[in-house]
Amino acid sequence: MSQNLEPIDPREALELWLDRLESTRADETLSSYRYRIKPFVQWCDEEGIDNLNDLSSRDIFRFDSTRRAEGLAVTTLNTQLGTLKQFIRFCERIDAVSEGLPAKVEVPSVELADRVNDELLSADRAETIRGKLSRYQYASRRHAMFELLWHTGCRLGGLRALDLGDCFFEQSDLERLRHQDDIERDALEAVELPFVYFRHRPTTPLKNKREGERPVALDREVVDRVQEYIDVNRVERVDANNRRPLFTTEKGDRPRVSKSSIRREIYIMTQPCRWAGCPHGRDTANCEALEHGLEARCPSSRSPHPIRTGAITHMRDEGWPPEVVAERVNATPEVIREHYDHPDPIRRMQSRREFLTEDSE
Template sequence: MAPREAVNMWIDRLQSTRADETLKSYRYRLKPFLEWCEKEGIDNLNDLTSRDVFQFDSHRRADGLQVSTLNNQIGTLKQFIQFCERIDAVPAGLPTKVEVPSVDLAERVNDELLSADRAATIRENLHRYERASRRQAMFELLWHTGCRLGGLRALDLGDCFFDESDLERLQHQDDIEGAALDAVEVPFVYFRNRPETPLKNKREGERPVAIDRDVADRVQEYIGVNRVHRPGSNDRQPLFTTEKGDNARVSKSSIRREIYILTQPCRWGRCPHDRDTTNCEALEHGKEARCPSSRSPHPLRTGSITHMRDQGWPPEVVAERVNATPEVIREHYDHPDPIRRMQSRREFLTEDSE
C-alpha cells in the first residue's frame, strides 16, 4: 500500500470519531512524512522499517523543530503506523519500535496560560462594566466549564438547564423517566454533537456540565437583555448569536477575537508594556492578538483546567468535565502553582491525622 493511500484510509476511518479540525491537524502532521517517503522512494509501506522511521526523525530534528512539535508529529505517525499494522500494511511489530520524543515538563508548560488571578480580574471587570453582555456570558462559560471554543459555539438555548422547569426538555431528549428527574440538579449546560456544530470528539464529547448559580445567572441576564433573537438553521436557537451575516450563530473567529479583546490589560487599566494606547496596533480591529498579554481561548481552557487541579479536583473528574483523558490532563494541561497545590493537599493530610 502506498503511504498516501494509507493516510487517506486512516483519516476516513476516523471521520466518525474525530472532528474535522482534528483530522486536518493529523494530515498536517503527516505531510512531512509523506513528502519524505516520496523523496526516499518509499512507495510501499510493507518496505518501511524502524531504521527508516529513525532516519525520518533525524531529518525532522535537522530542520530545527522544537521538541514539542516533534513529539506531536512522531506521536501522530506512530498512531498511523499502528493502524497500518492492523491492516497488514506495515511489517508486524513496527509500531513498538517507533520512539516518540519525550518532552520535559518545562517544555510542555504553556507560558500563555491564563492565570486564575487574571481570570478573576476579568470576571470582576465584566460584571462591573459589561454586565449581561455576550462577552461576559462567553467568558463565564469558557472559564467555568473549561470547554473548547467549538463546544461553546455549539450551545443552543435548549442546552441550558437553569431551573427545574427546564428538566422536562431533558426527559424528552434523553428518554429519562420522570422519577429520575428528581435526582437531577440544576443548573448545568449540555454539550451535544450535531452535524452543523460537531464537537472535537463527536459523540464521545457529549456531556452535561454542572455550573454555579452565579454563572447561570449571568448567562440568563445575557439571554434576557442582550441576546439577539435570530433563529439559526434547522430551526435551532443558538445561545450566542450575532446581528450580522447569514448565520445567526456567532462564528469561531468572532469568539476568538472577543477573548483576545477581553484579555488585553489596557481594556480595564493601564498598558503593562508601556505602549501608547492612542496608536497601539493591537487595538485595531483584527489585530488584537498582537498584544503580548492577550490570550486565545485555548490558554483560557488551560488556565481553567489548571485552576480546577489547584483546587484539588482529581484528574479523572476534571477529564470528564472538560472531555479529555486523565493522561492528557496531566501531560498537557496540568501546570500547577506549587503553593496552591500544596494547600489543596492539606485536606488529605488532615484526614490522615484523624
C-alpha cells in the same frame, strides 16, 4: 519481514486511517493529523518508498534524523512523531507494515518545563477579567462567553455549539431533557440543576463528536449572569435548522456567532489596557493591537485555548481529581496530567491538606 503483508501506498494508507477516524474525530482534529503526517508521506516519496511493506525501523530512524536536522523544536517532534506512531500502529493492524514496527518509533520525551504553556491564563488574571466584565459590561454577550469558558473549561467549538435548549437552569427545563434523552419522569427527580449540555450536531460539531457530548454543572452565580444576558442582551435569532443559538449575532445571514468572532472577543477581553494602563509601555492612542482584527498582536492577549488550560489548571489547584476534571472538560486523565496540569505549588499543597489525617500531621 512477514510474508502476509498487503502492499499499500503511504498516501492510500493515510486516507484509510483518516477515514477510520472520521466517525470519532472532529474535522479540525483530522486536519491536524493530516498536517503532522504530511512530512512523512513526502519523505517516503523522496526516498522512493511507494509500498509500506518495505518500511523498516531504519527508515523511521532516518526520517526522525531528517526532521531533527531541520531544527524542529522538541515539542514539535514529540507531537509529530507521536502521531506518526499512531499511524504506523494502524498500518500494522491492516497488515501494511511489519509486526512490531510501531514499537520502534521513538517519540522524544518532553520535559514538563517544555510542555508548560506560558500563555496560560492564570486564575488571578481570570478573576480580574471577570470582575471588570461584571462592572463595565455586565450581562453582555462577551461577559456570558467568558463566564462559561472559564467555569466549564470548554473548547471554543463547544461554546459556539450551545443552543438555548442546551441550558437547563430551572426545574421547568427538565421536561425538555426528558423528551430529548428519553429519560423517565421519575429519574428526573435525581437530576440536579443548573447545567449546560454540550451536544454534537452536524452543523456545530464537537471536537470528539458524540464522545464529546456531556452535561456540565454550573455555579448559580455563573447561571445568573448567563441568564441575564439571555433576558436582556441576547438577540433572538433562529438558524436554518430551526435552532436558537445561545450566542447570536445582531445582523447578517448567520444567526450563530462565528468561531473567529468568539476568538476576537477573547483577544479583546484579555487585553490589559481595556481595563487599566498598558503593561508594555505602548501608547494606547496609536497601538496597532487596538485596531479591528489586530487584537492578537497585543503581547498579553490570549486566545480561547489558554483560558481552557488555565481553567483546567485552576480546577486541579482546587483539588479536583484528574478523572473528574477529564469528564468535565472532555479529555482523558492522561491528557490532563501531561498537557494541562501546570500546578501552582502552594495552591496544590493547600488542596492536598484535606487528605491529611491527624496522625499523619
